[in-house]
Amino acid sequence: MSRTDAAGSPESTSEMNIVTAVKETLGQEMRRDERVRLLGYDVGPIGGVYRATEGLHEEFGPERVIDTPLSENGILGTAVGMAMRGERVVVEIQFMGFFYPAFGQFMYTLTKMYERSGGQLEVPLTIRLPYSGGIKASEYHSESTETYLAHTPGVRVVCPSTPYETKGVLAASIRDPDPVIVMEPKSQYRSAREPVPEEEYTLSIDDARIVREGSDLTLLTWGAMVPHAGTAAERVDADVEIVDLRTLSPLDIETILESVRKTGRCVILHEARRTLGLGAELSALLNEYALDRLHAPVKRATGYDVHMPGHTIEEQYLPDAERAQYAIEAVMNYEF
Amino acid sequence: MSQWTERRPSEDFYRVLSPDGSIEGEPPDISAEEMVDLYRSIVRTRIFEDKALSLQRRGELSIAARSRGEEAVAIGSAAALEPDDWCFPSYRQTGALAHWEAPMDRAVAGLMGTEPETIDEHLPVEDPPEVNFTPTYVPLAVNVTNAVGSAMADRFNDRDTVTLSYIGDGSTSQGDFHEALNFAGVYDAPAVTVIQNNQWAISVPAHQQTASETYAQKGEAHGVPHERVDGNDVFAVYEKTREATERARAGEGPGLIECVTYRMVEHNTADEPSVYRNEEEQEYWAERDPLDRLETYLREEGHLNEETIEGIEEEASEDVNGAVRRAREVPTSDPERMFDHHLHTQSWTERHQRGELRAELEGRNPFTDFDGTGLAEKDSSRTDGIDGGEGR
Incomplete structure (x- = not known):
């Protein structure tokens, strides 16, 4: 059990909500490792529908912050191919209810490639998957269907609950050699605020x-x-x-x-x-x-x-x- | 019934080598030796797959899917690759692997249902093919999307490698095919996709698969340059794939090649094609066999004769038999291997369930843990993962 695996000094914190924690972490990981690329629709110049990638397109350019055609299965399928070639891809799926078209790639390749290749091909891919209701959204924008994901072996499913957790869990997920789905509680995106270390840190994605x-x-x-x-x-x-x-x-x-x-x-x-x-x-x-x-x-x-x-x-x-x-x-x- | 099951019966495609072995167009700019290599790869593929069929009949393999009559598609296209390129094959491209001399013993062991870790342990790859092959995909069309992602990675990293993938006529109806081509077009990905149109998706003929006049034209909507070639002409397949890979390598984006061919045999060993196909159709295609026309041409050019052909066949048979012999020596996988390589770390659940399986295999009761501390036998450290057990 580890509660705070690592943390910056208390002096170097800044007030963050979950969205800003995501943005800070993505930028930090992209600066740290040039193989990290973001893939999703609207992640580019507008910075994502939640602004969680704001400023990153400007900093890293269109080949690292990649706006895609509107196709979750296409995004996941190409992201898996990129990951098989050593890229560390972070995919944004706008809503958990939009993930279902990608279920083919999820079952056939994302969660299976490492196993079926006998450990020869890794898929170090992170899927950011905003979930949760209570935001007065329309159909398929509010659900929590993690059961479909967690029933499948070969993938981690994690869910940070605070800005501090988000930064440490997302960084650990991006650095992890396995596919990780990071469920982000979008109803808490801006409501929870707390001081978060500016220094990089990771939290264990094995432990509660x-x-x-x-x-x-x-x-x-x-x-x-x-x-x-x-x-x-x-x-x-x-x-x-x-x-x-x-x-x-x-x-x-x-x-x-x-x-x-x-x-x-x-x-x-x-x-x-x-x-x-x-x-x-x-x-x-x-x-x-x-x-x-x-x-x-x-x-x-x-x-x-x-x-x-x-x-x-x-x-x-x-x-x-x-x-x-x-x-x-x-x-x-x-x-x- | 027509010999062509598509909506537009047509030989409107690129062809170099006629069914009778005469040259119609310009032969590819390759040496006589390379031409004989293409021939050898077809022979080796055919002998390998026929062996697989006989092993299946004897119960050593659960299923076998041959590509007899279609070999020129995989071989001609794979021959256009360069070392370090990537290939994402489906299950009817044995020829691509054969052409790049992927170890046959490992392939046989895989068909025998051996776990990949067991194969790695007993038949390690000593001399890997110069082209990178992913494991053969069984689910349809998803390989094409992954292949486009692989090509995108090359483009974003300014590498000049090309990714080749294969899909059947039936699988072009899957969303993944269109998603893949769409992404390939948008990102100018150096991805070449080969449609192996063998006229039949198990029992469903091409004219029921699509209202398109050709499969090649499906590239049009995605802005992907496309070609339609005689898939039983290994020169034509090679030539057009070569053009596509050269364009891709030069940064000019993806390509789609429809190879018109015919599945002369069953879909796989669980299929009974006589129910849905007639003899007339099969005779028509038997006259268009890719091996026969290449052999005729190479004999007439003086590159092959009775003796060299026998030599190629004998060598192939010996290699296949040797591969089968070595594959048979691979022991059955340790059942605990089923847990290998799911995640890099070992979870409580994995550790616990490994223990349960071991108990069951040893005749102990696996259900005696009532407090979560595990079964009496504590040796749960074994892992084949890279960092197994970490963090516990």
């Missing part, structure tokens, strides 16, 4: 992060749900330990089991639909490896098994501090 220690109940969560978890933990009459998974695949099972074996209770808070959401896997793991320590069943506070609703009622779909609080209270009050 304990956000807050506690002894009564473990709240497992990640990404956009982390702030809600914090609010819920403040409100309930229980000592809640919050584990920000940070890596969704492969999971840091050691940290998860250690926490739940200590607290004896667990609530999983995620934005995705419930059935076969990552909470199902977490719950199953606890059943298999920590059942004798549980004082109550594991509960999942999640989205419902529906397509993401229109934005007038998306707040009722989305889990939040209140839903997390209900789940925590129910589990705390349960007696076998």
